[in-house]
Amino acid sequence: MCDSGQQKVEEKLPEETLKRWESEQAALKLQVIENNTEEWQEDPLFCGLERVAGVDLSFIKGDDVTACAMLVVLSYPELEVLYEDCQMVAITAPYIAGFLAFRETPFLVEAVLRLQREKPSLVPQVIFVDGNGLLHHRGFGLACHLGVLTRLPCIGVAKNLLLVPGAPGKEEFKDQVKAMQKAGDSFSVTDTCGRVLGKALRSCDKSTKPIFVSVGHQISLDSALRLTQSCCRHRIPEPIRQADIRSREF
DNA sequence: GCGACAG
DNA sequence: ATCTTGTCGC
Numbered sequence: 001m002c003d004s005g006q007q008k009v010e011e012k013l014p015e016e017t018l019k020r021w022e023s024e025q026a027a028l029k030l031q032v033i034e035n036n037t038e039e040w041q042e043d044p045l046f047c048g049l050e051r052v053a054g055v056d057l058s059f060i061k062g063d064d065v066t067a068c069a070m071l072v073v074l075s076y077p078e079l080e081v082l083y084e085d086c087q088m089v090a091i092t093a094p095y096i097a098g099f100l101a102f103r104e105t106p107f108l109v110e111a112v113l114r115l116q117r118e119k120p121s122l123v124p125q126v127i128f129v130d131g132n133g134l135l136h137h138r139g140f141g142l143a144c145h146l147g148v149l150t151r152l153p154c155i156g157v158a159k160n161l162l163l164v165p166g167a168p169g170k171e172e173f174k175d176q177v178k179a180m181q182k183a184g185d186s187f188s189v190t191d192t193c194g195r196v197l198g199k200a201l202r203s204c205d206k207s208t209k210p211i212f213v214s215v216g217h218q219i220s221l222d223s224a225l226r227l228t229q230s231c232c233r234h235r236i237p238e239p240i241r242q243a244d245i246r247s248r249e250f
Numbered sequence: 251g252c253g254a255c256a257g
Numbered sequence: 258a259t260c261t262t263g264t265c266g267c
Contacts, residue, residue, distance in 0.1 A: 017256060038252090057257075059257090071257050096255090097255035097256065098255075098256085100256055100257055106252085129257065130257070131256045132256055137255095141256070142256070142257085158257090159256080159257090161256085162255070163254060164255095212256085229254065
């Protein structure tokens with residue numbers, strides 16, 4: 001009777017925890033490198049790039065705790081799966097927009113460490129992360145977080161636009177989306193000050209719904225956008241798509 | 251004040 | 258994230 005709609009079992013975090021998370025993000029943000037650090041990143045054809053990775057967590061229907069952490073490594077430019085690591089994990093942190101990293105990062109870092117330990121030759125040269133990088137409330141999304149902790153180049157790819165203080169107005173946004181007619185078209189997402197936080201990209205001709213690319217770590221936005229597009233056979237870049245698909249069949 | 255809000 | 262079949266189209 002007191003039930004109004006679907007209530008989610010969201011743990012209430014102490015205000016103090018959020019403050020601690022915010023300061024942790026601020027501290028780690030100082031280590032983010034927002035430009036290219038590798039030679040292949042400047043090459044028009046990404047010559048020298050051989051391995052790209054994708055990471056993703058999948059959950060089960062009614063279970064808010066159990067998840068499957070997936071890391072896949074694909075060859076480039078063929079985009080064939082070279083490596084797959086799936087681990088069932090117990091999530092501790094709740095989902096809070098702006099703090100996704102504290103929920104997923106621990107398990108993704110674990111997966112990268114396992115790979116470095118067991119198959120060093122397959123360690124990726126860049127990781128596609130399902131979430132944002134600099135396109136974030138405090139300029140430090142999941143892709144930045146994972147990049148700093150692993151010291152690997154990371155690209156943030158979100159399927160939906162995260163509402164950040166200076167981001168697009170709804171009407172203007174719709175018009176900009178409509179203006180993208182073909183695969184590869186894009187427009188900048190900026191903050192209040194006009195700084196570019198990321199790009200909305202039409203990743204394929206089939207879908208009109210854009211994806212949102214932003215810098216995670218050790219790669220420029222231009223290179224990130226170019227590489228993302230070159231990894232798109234469907235709307236979602238193949239590395240993330242494979243991680244997503246394979247994490248559900250377990 | 252209320253709502254919106256990556257996965 | 259997950260709940261979900263058929264259906265329209267290349």
